[in-house]
Amino acid sequence: MPEAIRKVNIIGHLHPDTDSICSAISYAYLKNTVGKTNIYEPRRAGTINRETAFVLKHFGFDEPQLITSVMPQVKDTEIQRQAGIDSEMSLFAAWNLMRETKVDTLCVTDPQNNLEGLIAVKDIANANMDVFDTSIVADSHTSYANIVSTLNGEMILGNPADTVHAGDVRVGTTPEMMEDTVKAGDIVLVTNRYETQQFAVECDASCLIICCSAHVSDRVVASARRHGCSIITTPYDTYAAARLISMSIPVRAKMLAENILKVSVNTSIDDARKMMAKSRHRFFPIIDENGTYAGLISSSSLLTAKKKHVILVDHNERTQAVEGLEQAEIMEIIDHHRIGSIETSGPALFRNMPVGCTCTILYLIYQENDVEIPPSIAGLMLSAILSDTLAFRSPTCTPVDQKAGKALAKICGEDIPSYADAMFEAGADLTGRTAEEVFHQDFKIFSRGNVKFGVGQGSFMTENSRKAAEALVGPYLPEAAQAEELPLVFYLFTDVKTSSSEVLWYGEDADGIVSRAFDVEPEDGLAKLPGVVSRKKQVIPALMATLQSIQEDQD
Known part of the structure; x- marks a missing residue:
């Protein structure tokens, strides 16, 4: 089996009957047994009827999972498994991560992996260009830990877990120049001048950032402690530090949090392409079946979507098949009806026999592959044969059907007349039905x-x-x-x-x-x-x- 095939859906016709459902389950078991794999999965193309429900319950099977379309879906593309980021991550750290992973969009998630927002490289660029917003660090309630990390610095006084709640970012030059600019609560960038450092502290600055890894005297540290002023040292010069500090704000301050264009893993490629055409973004978040974040996808990835692989049982008419069949890879068709209108894009195994039931053909395939039929599977196949041949009364019934039915009855231990009556009665029950x-x-x-x-x-x-x-x-x-x-x-x-x-x-x-x-x-x-x-x-x-x-x- 080629590695590219991760799953094969075995599907009966729309408005499934007992043969359609039982064939899908029985053939999936056979294919998995012969291939020593688990990639073959039975599916149903509609709601099962009461007769089929009786059969499944009688032999201990659950309903196969519903499938209404085999169009390629987002899950069939190469999803970029980019982990979500914490909303408190700095813009600077997010930008570095984008460069490392070569994506221009990151997804912000909570601890449960629920999508909270998106941050794109353009959002970071816009924040970096807004040089006149001197209160952005406080307005964003930026943590000191983010400032230290962004400035590649060291906090020598204060608690990194604390956050900035007020004040502007100022550059301290001389006490004379600072007297009318530095206010209480401001963050002040200074260098090695003792007078400038001390004046900033006495102006009740909330944080002193010492650039160029300049020396800080014990007297300044002691004064800062008395005034409740934090101190951070950074190897960067004043120009670089002033440019970088705005990049320390958390991504939640600039992320897109509303009207996020996201697609489910179950969204069809056609629908996803239409959605993406309306956006200027290159990457889009993917949501899994549980509603949580699963990764990213680009519009170009949709071009490489893999076709779904299917095996059709109990039908070969296009009008009776699930939606999107023309976009799927049909591997096999096992049927007992007239040859209909389904076309395949490549060679496919097509087994069509003039017998009364698809499960009769499957019984022969089990024998050909020397695979032992479990009693529960035998019960399903017997039920399908009895249903399709009306307990051997239908003119479609052949000696092959009768031989298969009787052999299967021995395996599952059912008395054919009494079991057939019970099955048909269950199907005919109209109680509560529309x-x-x-x-x-x-x-x-x-x-x-x-x-x-x-x-x-x-x-x-x-x-x-x-x-x-x-x-x-x-x-x-x-x-x-x-x-x-x-x-x-x-x-x-x-x-x-x-x-x-x-x-x-x-x-x-x-x-x-x-x-x-x-x-x-x-x-x-x-x-x-x-x-x-x-x-x-x-x-x-x-x-x-x-x-x-x-x-x-x-x-």
């Missing part, structure tokens, strides 16, 4: 020429449960057609024990289409179809042939 939920429990979209149509199906063990479903779903069909943007919708209500179905529909001339396709006379908006139980083999081919014939007549 028409929309029942409609989507097994619904697929097909196309013939320029006509798209949808066909749903529900399986029922009793006439009462079937009639109740018809009464619930029938009035919903117009709304369903509008929601799915389909001109034609058909819904098959199948009686498992009598191997017959009744069909309801919505759309222009839908009744005529049903009449022509199945050679029946609908009554009161319903058509009875004796012997019809398979959507794949008995319903879809008949509808497609009829629609094609109608198009030819119109042409």
